[in-house]
Amino acid sequence: MKRIGLIALAAFIGGAAALGGYKWMEHKNDNLLSFADQQKVLFASNAKISSAGAVDFVEAAAAVSPAVVHIKTSYSGGGERSSSPMDMFDFFGGGGRKMQRAPRAASGSGVILTPDGYIVTNNHVVDNADKIEVILSDRRKVSATIVGKDPNTDLALIKVDATDLPVVKMGNSDNVQIGEWVLAVGFPLDLQTTVTAGIVSAKSRSIGILARDQQQPSEEDFEEYQRTGKMPARAANTSIESYIQTDAAINPGNSGGALVNANGELVGINAAIASQTGTNVGYGFAIPVNLAKKILDDFRKYGAVKRGYIGVTFSTLDADLAEKLNVKDNSGLYVNEVLPGSGAAAAGLLKGDIIKKIDGNIIYDSPDLQEKIGRLSPGDKVELTYSRNGQLKDTRVTLKGDGAATKPEAIAKNGGSASIEKLGASFAPASAQLKNKYGAKSGVVVTGVVPGKIFDSLDISKGLLVTAVNGRPVNSAKDIEAALPQSRNGMTTISGVTAEGKFTYSF
Incomplete structure (x- = not known):
């Protein structure tokens, strides 16, 4: 009997170890998957003939609301920033992107994509913010960091340090039909979670809000x-506007919130309204989720698009x-x-x-x-x-x-070992104040970029702080010249830091 007990205990321990190992590997591999693939693990496949779902919105609202968060941002006083599209967009061409003194605080919405805290919102909700706070459905307030942001699509991905969060299921915006019911979920006018209903009024709508001067x-x-x-x-014109237009009531504060179909599936990220008053008059615009999927995956993999x-x-x-x-x-x-x-x-x-x-x-x-x-x-x-x-x-x-x-890979293959001339950039020693700001012990500032060369191809722009080349700290152009031949396996590595965080490029 004692022997049988030992065998049972050993079997239990072995099973627990195997399950624990599986869960550890599953979590470790999460970031290797796209957001869409990662969500397939969270939601059972539930194919439906129509994207519209049932006419009753109770289940959809109940499923989505806990995973739509309130985002509050604060800014240093006295600065200037462009007004957000949600606040100032005038469908008939007046007003628009006037410059105004930055508010000390603002708010918007966001949608949780993964249980470990990746949240999609609008670029204009978090752009230039000194501090980003996220208020979860259980009233917890947590700080967020920017993973990536893109003014050309008005999308941003932020991250909070939390686990086991509720998630909104990503849908397929290609299946959205004009005339079908949709819900807008967010925090308009600083109210608590608000759900409004309407129909899809149009698709592939361009309103010129992201590039008014490109006509x-x-x-x-x-x-x-x-x-x-x-x-x-x-x-x-590098902006991409192909909005889903809806008459669901959307107001300032809804920016970055969810547009979902009646199945509770995310089909768009609310981004703008057409209004002469700054409040809803029946025309709201959302970024299609199928466009957002690619942008958000790029943010998580590369920090940029x-x-x-x-x-x-x-x-x-x-x-x-x-x-x-x-x-x-x-x-x-x-x-x-x-x-x-x-x-x-x-x-x-x-x-x-x-x-x-x-x-x-x-x-x-x-x-x-x-x-x-x-x-x-x-x-x-x-x-x-x-x-x-x-x-x-x-x-x-x-x-x-x-x-x-030419793509960066082709430049590297054709160019052999890199030189400052092939990098296509000029550099100046970084000031002590700039290095202190980013917590860097070394660094040079990119003062110029030559179109068509390596730095241009890698989207390394003027003003960035480069801290190391091939793992060696750099404080001058001479340091870079000396470090470039020290590449390993023919690969050159450039490391640095921006306001969004550290970056590393290899080519």
Whole structure:
């Protein structure tokens, strides 16, 4: 009997050890998964024919509300910052992005994505904040740090030190249909958790709020085009606007909150309203969750967005523009310019081509293209259908990184060991005050970046603090020159720090 007891005890201990080891490995591998894949572990597959779900919103509201948090931010007094899109956006063009004295405090909303505290919100909710506090559904107040933020999509990912948090299930925004019911959940006007209902009024809506100064070509542009045959160069619009429009009541404070379908699945992140008064008049806009998934995964992996580009500037065709350009098509995207060294140039696209489809999906307006490209990364391929001289043609475009004709990997392979000249940057010794601010013992400040070279390709911008090269502390350009040949296995490593945290690049 004693022997049987020992065997049972040994079996119990072995089983507990195996289960504990499994749980440890499961937690260790969490960060290797995308947010969408990680959530598959949390939610059983529940396929439905329609994204709309039941008409009764009680279950959806009960499931989502605990995982939508109140975000409070504070700012140093006396600074200047641009007003948030939620607060000042005027659908009819007035007001807008005026500069105003920064408030000492502001608030918004956020959506918990994982039990260990990753939370999505808007960039404008946390941008330039000195302190970020998150109030959870159980009234706990916890500090948050920024993992990554992107003004081009108005998305940000923050992290709190907490466990076993409630989570909102990510849905599929491609399945959202115009006319279906949705709920907006957040903390409007500093109220407690508030749920409002409405329908999806439109999809792929661009409202120009993220890049007001990047407009369609002007009358003068078309006059020059007719005179010279060349469309004037315009600043590239890197913002991505393809909003879900809803008439669910959204007000200041809802920024970063959840837009969910009647199944309680997250389909959008509330971002802006159209109003002349600053409060709801029936037009709210949310960032599609399918676009957010890619951006948020990049934040967690790299701390920034790795965005791919086709490499064209374009105008959305309509009857008036087609007449001015003397083209027969009145739908699609008219290519104004193909950037040298871009994926579009390599694929054979030319000025005057009209992009009609991407991966078989018809392109009606710029958001149709921008959102789909915004979900992809440098190196990904897309199938484009375009019209040239009235004939449809197909081509495959390999996306390239922001502003770079060559990807960083190619630069490293072709360039051999790096030098300051190949880095394409200039440096100055960091001041003691700057090093103290970031807790760094060494450092140089990037004072300039050469377009098309390694630092430009890696998105290392002017003003960043570089603390080490190949593991060696650097305090001058001479230190960098001396450290560069000390690479291991042909790889060069650049380390530094920003306001968002430490970074390391290897190439």
